[in-house]
Amino acid sequence: MALRKIARLGHPLLRDNAEPITPLELQAQSTQRLIDDMLETMRDAGGVSITAPQMHVSKQIIIIEVDPVKPRYANKPAVPLTMIVNPRIISHGDELEDGWEECLSLPDLRGRVPRWTRLKAAGVDRDGNAVEIEAEGFFARILQHAIDHLHGHVFVDRITDLITLTYQHEYEEYWRTEGG
Ligand code: NI
DSSP: OOOOOOOOTTOGGGGSBOBOOOHHHHHSHHHHHHHHHHHHHHHHHTOSEEEGGGGTOOBOEEEEEEOTTSGGGTTSOOEEEEEEEEEEEEEEOSOEEEEEEOOTTSTTEEEEEEEESEEEEEEEOTTSOEEEEEEEHHHHHHHHHHHHHTBTOOGGGGOSOGGGOEEHHHIIIIIOOTTO
16 A cells, blocks of 8 residues: 545646446456555545545545544544445435535635535445445535545535635634534
């Protein structure tokens, strides 16, 4: 495994529609290595999700993991390691909730984004087996954030009130609330 450079906002790949992965491509050593590198890079950077476009590969792969052992996510529910290839949202509830988001491609920024609180997503795992995932709360939020990356969207596109766009330091200083 190896660390890879993370694409930052402004890189055109972050604004592209990523390609679905064919079963043959998924088996390729280069794809399996990419998935391993994504995981290592996400953990090294302290993120809770990463996507192939953020690794400069315009393909539909997402990885999510929330480890509450990390102080930054101490008040968040754990999400076990989840890798989905060709993910799509197949249904969602009708409730939206505002919550803070950040992104490895927009280092140091945060903002409040409305997301569905419950959803179902489907895709395949790294071995090509069909998977269906039900997510709610923080997990549902991260899933929507990650799937957005595969369609050329970043969280700032979804902020309804840009007054909430803030640097991390100022967030800690002026915005953080209990449980926030
Ligand atoms: Ni992101």
